[in-house]
Every structure is written in structure tokens, then in C-alpha cells.
Ligand code: GDP
């Protein structure tokens with residue numbers, strides 16, 4: 001038995017969906033622990049593509065149990081839409097999904113506040129997904145949030161909603177001159193959602209802990225990535241949750257002593273969506289090449305992803321704050337046609353060299369990356385599933401990354417399909 005956390009090592013979209021789908025084969029429970037439907041996890045099975053936003057990617061495997069933990073924020077309308085869309089495609093979502101009563105609910109005023117706040121920030125906007133994630137977590141911390149357990153108790157829900165709507169309408173009107181919400185409309189809409197979701201709600205912490213006691217394998221599916229983590233990321237250009245491994249414990253109610261391995265999903269280059277510092281960003285033809293070849297367009301918002309070279313100090317920082325025991329290296333095949341491949345090994349700022357990722361936004365925004373250059377392999381690695389079949393120069397690139405991150409690479413992904421994978425060591 002093993003309990004494994006999977007987290008993104010960069011700025012999200014590292015290919016967590018594909019890796020989680022792969023590992024699900026050996027898992028009994030697949031658990032989301034933070035974030036919300038800002039996530040977009042792509043899984044390709046045969047010629048069918050699925051993009052999961054809130055429901056763990058494990059749902060695509062019959063017989064696996066999927067859990068939305070307390071650390072997740074849930075937009076009930078988005079969740080119901082996702083359940084219905086899966087059912088329409090023949091995926092069962094019934095007694096295989098469990099939702100924590102402690103998870104917080106995204107309300108329409110959260111989306112409205114976020115929209116107005118982003119508008120007001122102008123060029124300083126975060127470039128959020130517009131899903132109301134930040135304001136919902138803000139309410140959670142301010143202890144005025146509405147939880148799933150409140151939603152399914154109509155009296156409690158109405159009492160909380162009444163106070164919140166009063167306050168939010170005041171904000172919207174006075175601060176942003178924006179339209180507020182009508183209590184009864186929101187109440188009636190959400191009571192409909194409550195009925196649809198009621199039967200999924202349980203104490204998921206007890207459920208997962210029991211499963212662990214029974215020797216089941218639990219896979220914790222992170223959303224976003226280390227540098228979008230509210231504590232460890234490029235604050236304030238981050239999301240509002242703990243995307244790093246620690247978030248899996250607080251976001252599910254499973255103690256750290258129960259965790260066996262932490263797998264970091266690392267893209268063979270770097271991408272980022274939204275605003276914020278990105279030292280190795282390429283605004284040239286190579287950046288465009290990576291975007292097109294890697295199909296780097298947001299799985300949630302469709303926005304083009306910013307692309308750049310591999311950033312070793314940023315990834316090795318991620319290895320430390322997550323405590324990675326393993327790495328899954330993804331999208332190696334995207335680099336196939338390049339003459340030259342660069343790796344950032346440090347940064348220069350004001351004449352000083354930084355070997356570690358600086359925490360100061362000013363330095364991250366103004367620094368020049370220091371690169372070392374490797375020769376491209378210029379042959380296709382697409383779909384390779386045996387390490388020995390990789391070209392020598394691709395092995396050299398992988399080995400250099402391993403050296404710089406100081407973590408074992410146990411999975412190498414060479415395409416978006418399940419079988420386009422090299423498994424060097426089974427991690428369950
Ligand atoms: P996530 O948010 O971390 O789950 O990643 P996304 O699904 O948002 O983005 C990753 C994209 O890369 C998806 O379109 C995947 O189908 C695709 N992908 C994953 N692994 C590989 C790979 O090894 N090679 C290629 N070419 N595409 C991949």
C-alpha cells in the first residue's frame with residue numbers, strides 16, 4: 001500500500017492529468033485537495049480527450065473512488081455541468097464520487113468581485129481564470145465562507161447568504177459601482193444545486209483515513225503548480241490555495257505521516273498562463289514553436305500559454321518545498337525538432353549572480369537568466385516507451401535535468417496518450 005501526492009513543479013499545466021490517469025491504474029482513491037475549476041487536466045484515452053476541472057482525473061477509470069476534499073472550492077453549477085458532461089460521454093458518476101462537507105462554495109458574488117477587482121487593477125491584474133477562486137478563499141480565511149454542509153441545510157444557508165449578500169452588494173455598489181445580487185434569486189438557484197449534490201456529501205477525511213487503514217492506495221491529485229502556490233509561488237501572481245504537497249494534508253485531513261511519496265510533474269520546458277514574472281520566457285520564434293508544437297493553449301480558458309526554456313533553480317526550489325521523491329518529466333517530444341536546447345541554471349540581477357530562485361518579485365521580473373546550452377537530438381521521440389530507444393542527446397538532456405534538480409526521474413512522457421510513456425520505476 002502507498003499514498004502518493006502528485007503536484008505540479010512549475011506554473012501549472014505540466015501534464016498532471018496524464019500522469020494521474022496513468023497512476024490511477026494502481027490507485028483505489030483519487031483525491032483533489034485544493035483549487036477549484038480553475039484547473040484543467042487533460043486526459044486522452046484512445047481518440048477521446050477529456051478535460052477535468054473539479055472532478056479527479058481518476059473518474060475515467062471504472063471502479064475507482066474519487067474524492068473532492070475540504071481544501072477545494074466548489075462552484076456547484078460547474079460541478080453539476082461536469083458530472084452531466086461526463087455522464088453524456090458514458091462515464092459513471094454516482095457512488096464513485098465523494099464531496100467533503102467542509103469544502104467551500106463559490107458564490108456568484110465571488111466571481112463578480114474578482115471581475116471588478118481585476119478590472120480595477122488594470123495592468124497590475126493577476127490574469128485570473130475568472131472563476132471566483134480568490135474571493136472564495138478570502139471568505140474562507142475571513143471565516144464568512146459558506147461550506148457544502150451549509151449549502152445542504154437550507155436554514156443555515158439562508159442565514160449565511162443573507163449576511164454575505166448584504167455585505168457583498170455594498171462592496172459591489174460602493175467600491176465598483178457594479179450591480180449586486182437578489183437574495184431570493186441566489187437562494188433558489190443554490191437550493192436546486194443542493195438537491196443535486198446532497199447524496200455525494202460525506203466526511204471525506206474519515207473516508208480517506210479509513211481507506212488508508214485498510215491498506216488502500218490513495219493518489220492525491222494536485223492542481224496548479226508550485227510557483228502558483230499562495231505561500232511558495234511568485235506572490236501576488238499566484239492562485240489562492242496551497243498547490244504544494246503540504247496542501248494535500250490540510251486539504252484532505254490526512255496526516256503527513258501517512259504520505260509515502262511525493263511525485264513532481266515537471267514539463268521539459270516552462271509555461272505559464274496569466275500575468276507574473278517568468279525569467280526564461282521566450283517572446284520569439286522559439287517561444288512560438290513551443291506553443292504550437294506543445295499545443296500550449298489553456299485547457300480552462302483557451303488562453304495562449306507563455307512559453308520558455310527549462311528553469312532549473314525554479315524547479316529545484318519546487319523539489320525542496322514539496323519534498324519530491326520522484327519526478328515525472330513530461331512533453332519531452334515537444335523539443336524533438338530543436339537545434340539547440342537551453343537550460344537556465346541561475347540569474348543575473350544588478351551585476352550579482354543568483355543560483356537559487358529569488359523570492360523578491362522585483363529581482364524575478366528584472367533578472368537575466370544564465371543559460372547553458374545543449375545540442376538538440378533532432379529525431380522523433382514521440383511515443384517512445386523504452387528508455388533505451390531514446391536518442392543519446394535526449395538522454396543527456398534528461399540526465400542534466402536530473403542532476404540540476406537532484407531528484408530521481410521515474411516517469412518520462414513522450415506524448416499525450418497513456419502508452420506514450422517510459423516508466424523507469426513503478427511508484428506504487
Ligand atoms: P495539467 O493541468 O497539468 O493536467 O496539464 P494540461 O492538461 O493543462 O496541459 C498538458 C497538455 O499537454 C495536455 O494537452 C496534455 O494532453 C498534453 N500532454 C501531456 N503529456 C504530454 C507529452 O508527454 N507530450 C505531449 N506532446 N503532450 C502531452
Ligand code: IMO
Nearest residue numbers: 012013038039040127128129223224239273274
Ligand atoms: P492546472 O491545474 C495554469 C493561474 C491563472 C492566473 C493565476 C490565478 O490546469 O495546472 P485563479 O483563477 O486561480 O485565481 O488565477 O493562476 N492558474 C493556472 N495556470 N494551470 C492551472 O491549473 C491554473 N489555475 C490557475 O492563469 O495566472
Ligand code: MG
Nearest residue numbers: 013040041299
Ligand atoms: Mg491544466
